[in-house]
Amino acid sequence: MTSGEEIERTFxxxxxxxxAAADARVLADASAALARGSRxxxxxxxxxxxxxxxxxxxxxxxxxxxFMSFGxxxxxxxxxxxxxxxxxxxxxxxxxxxxxxxxxxxxxxxxHKGPSFLAGKTRMLLVDDAANRRLSYTEGDAAIYEDExxxxxxxxxxxxxxxxxxxxxxxxxxxxLAHPGKFGRTERHEExxxxxxxxxxxxxxxxxxxxxxxxxxxxxxxxxxxxVRSRARRQPGPEEKEKREWETGVYDFPDKGPxxxxxxxxxxxLSLVKTERRYFPEDVQALLExxxxxxxxxxxxYRAVVWDNDRDSEIDIIHRNGLMFRSxxxxxxxxxxxxxxxxxxxxxxxVLKWASGQRxxxxxxxxGGREFHRSNPYPEDVPAERFRTTTRVLRESAEGYFRTSxxxxxxxxxxxxxxxxxxxxxxxxxxxxxxxxxxxxxxxGDSRQDFYVDPARDCICIKSVGWEKKDGTWRKNGEQxxxxxxxxxxxxxCATRRxxxxxxxxxKGLGLHANYYSIDVKTLKDDEFPAGMxxxxxxxxxxxxxxx
Amino acid sequence: xxxxxxxxxxxxxxxxxxxxLLRSLRRGDEEALRRIYEKYKCDLLxxxxxxxxxxxxxxxxLHDAFVGFAAASAGLSLRGSLKGYLAACVANRARDHLNRxxxxxxxxxxxxxxxxxxxxxxxxxxxxQTDRLAAALGQxxxxxxxxxxxxLRGGMKFREIAxxxxxxxxxxxxxxxxxxEKLRDLLNSGDEK
Numbered sequence: 001m002t003s004g005e006e007i008e009r010t011f012x013x014x015x016x017x018x019x020a021a022a023d024a025r026v027l028a029d030a031s032a033a034l035a036r037g038s039r040x041x042x043x044x045x046x047x048x049x050x051x052x053x054x055x056x057x058x059x060x061x062x063x064x065x066x067f068m069s070f071g072x073x074x075x076x077x078x079x080x081x082x083x084x085x086x087x088x089x090x091x092x093x094x095x096x097x098x099x100x101x102x103x104x105x106x107x108x109x110x111x112h113k114g115p116s117f118l119a120g121k122t123r124m125l126l127v128d129d130a131a132n133r134r135l136s137y138t139e140g141d142a143a144i145y146e147d148e149x150x151x152x153x154x155x156x157x158x159x160x161x162x163x164x165x166x167x168x169x170x171x172x173x174x175x176x177l178a179h180p181g182k183f184g185r186t187e188r189h190e191e192x193x194x195x196x197x198x199x200x201x202x203x204x205x206x207x208x209x210x211x212x213x214x215x216x217x218x219x220x221x222x223x224x225x226x227x228v229r230s231r232a233r234r235q236p237g238p239e240e241k242e243k244r245e246w247e248t249g250v251y252d253f254p255d256k257g258p259x260x261x262x263x264x265x266x267x268x269x270l271s272l273v274k275t276e277r278r279y280f281p282e283d284v285q286a287l288l289e290x291x292x293x294x295x296x297x298x299x300x301x302y303r304a305v306v307w308d309n310d311r312d313s314e315i316d317i318i319h320r321n322g323l324m325f326r327s328x329x330x331x332x333x334x335x336x337x338x339x340x341x342x343x344x345x346x347x348x349x350x351v352l353k354w355a356s357g358q359r360x361x362x363x364x365x366x367x368g369g370r371e372f373h374r375s376n377p378y379p380e381d382v383p384a385e386r387f388r389t390t391t392r393v394l395r396e397s398a399e400g401y402f403r404t405s406x407x408x409x410x411x412x413x414x415x416x417x418x419x420x421x422x423x424x425x426x427x428x429x430x431x432x433x434x435x436x437x438x439x440x441x442x443x444x445g446d447s448r449q450d451f452y453v454d455p456a457r458d459c460i461c462i463k464s465v466g467w468e469k470k471d472g473t474w475r476k477n478g479e480q481x482x483x484x485x486x487x488x489x490x491x492x493x494c495a496t497r498r499x500x501x502x503x504x505x506x507x508k509g510l511g512l513h514a515n516y517y518s519i520d521v522k523t524l525k526d527d528e529f530p531a532g533m534x535x536x537x538x539x540x541x542x543x544x545x546x547x548x
Numbered sequence: 549x550x551x552x553x554x555x556x557x558x559x560x561x562x563x564x565x566x567x568x569l570l571r572s573l574r575r576g577d578e579e580a581l582r583r584i585y586e587k588y589k590c591d592l593l594x595x596x597x598x599x600x601x602x603x604x605x606x607x608x609x610l611h612d613a614f615v616g617f618a619a620a621s622a623g624l625s626l627r628g629s630l631k632g633y634l635a636a637c638v639a640n641r642a643r644d645h646l647n648r649x650x651x652x653x654x655x656x657x658x659x660x661x662x663x664x665x666x667x668x669x670x671x672x673x674x675x676x677q678t679d680r681l682a683a684a685l686g687q688x689x690x691x692x693x694x695x696x697x698x699x700l701r702g703g704m705k706f707r708e709i710a711x712x713x714x715x716x717x718x719x720x721x722x723x724x725x726x727x728x729e730k731l732r733d734l735l736n737s738g739d740e741k
Contacts, residue, residue, distance in 0.1 A: 007731055010681045011700040016594040022607045027585060029611065030618035031578050120619075334567065 033120070090257040091165060093230075095249035102257035105168055108160040111257065113264045124264040130160035137266045142469065143273040143445035144266065165253075166225040173201035173218060183395070185212075196221070198228060207547035208370045208393040227251050273444040275420030284423045284439060288416075291459035295414045298458075298492050301529075304408050305352065305520045306498075309345045313515060317355060318407055321526065323368040323398040324534040325407055328360040348520045365536040371396050372536030374543055391543040393536070409495050409519050412482060413460045416441065416451040426450065433462045443467075448474075457485055458493040478502050494521050566630040573621045581618055588631055591702070592638050598697040599642035601686050609645060613637035628708045635702030636712035639694050646690065684734040692727030695720050 018026075093101040099114025108129040116123035121139040128134070134147040149157075163171075176186040187202045203216040218230040231248035258264055280288070304318040312332035319326045333340035342354045365372045374391040403418070419441040429438035432452050442448035452463040466478040482495040501514040532538060572580035589610065596606035617637055685693055694713075698704045706724065710717040 004728055004732065006677075007681065007728065007735070008700055010677050011598075011697075014594050014598060014678050014682070014701060016590060016597050016606075018589045018593050018607070018610070022611070023585075023589070026589075026611045026614050027582060029615045030581055030585065033615045033619035034573070034576060034578060034581055034621060331571065 089162075090254050091168070092252050092254050092257070093249050094252070095247055097244075097247055099249075102254075103168065104257055105165065106162045111261070111264060122265070124261055124266050126261050130157075132157040135261060135272075137261060137270070141270075141445060143271045144261065145445075146272060146274045164225065165227060166220070169218065169227040169251075170201065170220055173203065176203065177201070182206075193219075197223070208395040209545065209547050211547065213547070271444050273442075274422060280423050281425070283425045287425070287437065287439060287453065287455075287459065290455070291414055291453065292417055294458035294460075294492075295410060295417060297490075298410055298413075298494075299488060299490060299521075299523045301525065302521055302523045304522075305348060306408050306517050307342075307346065307351050308515050309518045310516050311344065312341060315342065315351060315355065316408060317352075319524075319529060319533060320407055321524070321529050321534065323366075323402075325364070325366040325401075326533055327362075327364040327407070328355070329362040329364075330355055330358050331361045348518075363539055365534055365539060366396070366398075366401055367534055367536045368398055369395065370536060371401065372539045374539040389543040390546055391539045392546040393540075394547070409498075409521060412480070412498055412519075413458075413493075413495055415461055415464060415480075416449075416453070419449065419451075431463070431465065436462055446470075460485065460493055460495070476503050488521065488523060490523065495519050570621075570630060573618075576622070581621075584630070584634075585614060588634055591631065592634055595635050595697055595702045596638050596642055598682070598685055598701055599639060599693060600645055601682070605645050606642075609638050609641040612641045612644075616641075628711065629704075632698075632702065632704040632708045633712070635698055635704055636709070639698055639702075643690065643694070680735055681731070684731050687734060688727050688730055692723045692730065695723035696727040696731065699724055 089104055089106045091103045091105065093103075095101075095114065097115060099112065101110060101112045101114075103110045110125075110127040110129070112123075112125040112127070114123060115121075116138045123136065123138045126133075126135040132149040134149070135144055136147060137144045173186050176184065177188055180186070183206045185204050185206075187204070189200045189202065191198055191200055198219045199222045200217055200219050202214055204212040205215045207213050214233065216230065216232045219228045220226060221228055229248070229250050231246045234245060234247055262268055301321045302319075304320075305316070306318070307313075307315040312334040315330040315332060317328045317330075331340070332342045335341050335343075340358065342351065346354070359376055361376055363372075363374045363376075371394045372391055373393075374389070376389055416439060422444055423439060423441045424443075426438040426440050429436075429450070429452070431450075432438050433454070435456055436452040436454050438450055438452050440448055440450050446469040448467045450465045450467065451461045453459050454462050460482060461480075462482055464480045465476055467474045468477045469475075479499075479501045481499040482497065483499065484495070484497045485493045486496050488494050496519055498517040498519055499514065500517070566584075569580045569584050573584065592613070593606055593610050596609040597603065600606050600609060613634065614637075617634060685697070688696065695709060698709050699706065704712075706720045707717045710720045713720070
């Protein structure tokens with residue numbers, strides 16, 4: 001007779017061991033998925049955009065490659081090759097990561113198809129320099145997105161003129177060679193590969209600590225006036241985990257390139273979503289201007305402390321003094337690690353006292369021109385992974401830094417100021433808190449964000465709701481509330497509590513996850529900031545530096 | 549089943565370590581990913597084997613579940629245990645595999661694997677018992693099999709299974725009870741033969 005207890009015992013004996021080959025497959029694929037799925041901050045995304053642009057700019061010069069790739073000798077007469085190349089108007093670049101780019105030298109259109117930041121997805125781009133437009137589509141998107149255009153100093157888009165491969169791909173390097181920039185320079189070298197003389201342009205970037213870093217190389221046949229091969233250093237970040245420091249690629253010169261994004265595999269019938277702010281309706285523009293003015297009135301010298309008063313979570317202590325900023329992030333390791341645990345509920349004084357005896361896990365300092373970010377390892381007596389202490393240093397303008405990064409509570413209070421379109425004021429919104437105006441961003445595709453803004457209180461976003469469309473139905477995926485506000489001594493409104501909720505797909509086994517944060521803001525005078533608090537160089541002590 | 553210890557270490561240690569590993573994973577730490585895999589791979593493979601009855605398919609389930617977990621880790625926020633979450637992921641993949649008309653594999657390969665890696669003290673009698681249990685599992689309806697396996701082999705509490713499956717705790721308990729009764733009947737009928 002088999003009892004329930006015997007069945008339970010037998011279940012415990014059902015042990016299995018994975019096979020080495022299966023382990024290797026799982027870990028390889030999961031690591032790649034991890035790298036692709038890692039979230040990137042906006043700044044990195046923007047840099048990646050620029051890099052794609054640069055890559056696209058490099059690509060067109062590769063036309064000649066077909067004739068002069070490494071390791072092959074050609075019996076074709078130089079004049080014949082040159083004539084053949086000059087007759088071509090397309091340049092194709094194939095990268096070693098599987099990406100491809102095409103550039104039309106006659107009309108300035110560049111197409112790119114390659115791995116997306118999203119796991120296992122492909123991204124397609126069209127960069128039209130002549131029209132100053134950029135269209136993008138990522139596999140699975142419900143729409144094609146038109147990105148913000150390049151902003152030129154005089155407000156005019158330069159006239160596009162057909163170029164030779166040399167002008168398009170090597171011209172910038174030659175100019176940089178003759179006139180080094182403030183943070184970059186180019187060297188020219190000659191080398192012989194398989195009996196063929198090539199020139200190589202090496203581009204150096206002077207990093208935030210003054211060190212020259214080789215960031216790009218391009219080889220070209222000066223006699224043929226054509227690019228051959230290029231390689232570009234990858235940005236730090238998730239790529240580090242792939243152990244690939246460089247992206248390389250070669251050029252060839254097809255007779256024809258893509259006729260549009262659809263030729264790259266973008267599905268037909270999708271709507272075009274314009275994210276440019278110039279398309280915002282007047283009422284949205286007016287609201288944004290009013291909110292921006294309120295944000296600009298918010299104090300720029302203060303200390304903010306943000307902590308979850310219900311559960312062990314991260315604790316942030318932020319200081320801003322004008323164009324200098326510092327954030328110290330602590331992790332409460334929970335009641336199982338009492339030495340690193342902050343019992344809840346906790347008062348402001350309790351949080352500050354606890355933090356004074358802890359080592360922050362992350363420290364970010366912006367000194368007005370550079371951002372330093374130091375990652376510290378977990379405490380030694382906590383059984384955790386082997387972490388290195390590193391400090392990443394990046395150069396950034398103050399205007400750009402505070403526009404994109406924000407700092408609590410500013411980023412909580414006016415999150416909609418960095419949003420792209422389309423945008424509209426929603427009339428008679430169902431969920432609006434009393435007195436709030438609803439402004440909606442997105443919605444043409446499969447996601448949208450609704451912000452409920454209180455015009456009477458500095459246009460602060462009292463509530464925001466994120467939506468996603470699945471199987472034709474809109475459903476919430478996240479929500480934020482700032483239920484309590486108070487006035488600072490200068491009269492500005494400031495949030496004192498923040499509720500953040502995340503709705504996760506039940507099919508994935510996750511439900512609502514909510515945090516309730518307390519926020520304390522205290523305005524400070526210059527002499528009230530601890531000495532040396534904004535000295536980023538201090539964060540380099542005992543840490544490995546990453547500067548690119 | 550949930551005796552508060554795992555591998556000789558207090559459950560609190562393991563959960564604390566899981567929390568730290570998850571934090572690291574959210575930052576894209578590959579080492580944390582490896583640690584989590586090494587920590588739970590055998591348990592998860594056993595869960596998958598119990599659910600699909602075929603080693604290759606079970607390995608596929610484990611692979612797909614873990615790759616999906618890695619891809620979604622940046623935005624992951626857990627309410628229950630990491631092990632329970634991963635076991636539920638494996639169960640979801642197993643259901644997908646079976647829905648794609650992959651039949652129950654009768655656990656013949658499970659027996660081979662188990663024979664190699666079971667506790668040696670279990671002996672031949674123990675292995676015979678696991679073989680019979682494995683064969684009986686294949687005769688349970690999916691819902692009952694899932695409830696029984698996730699609770700007894702995945703170490704998940706009923707409310708955890710209910711939350712992951714989006715159903716009530718009572719429903720999970722019912723499925724578990726019916727499943728266990730049927731298993732007992734099947735095994736006892738084998739005894740009588």
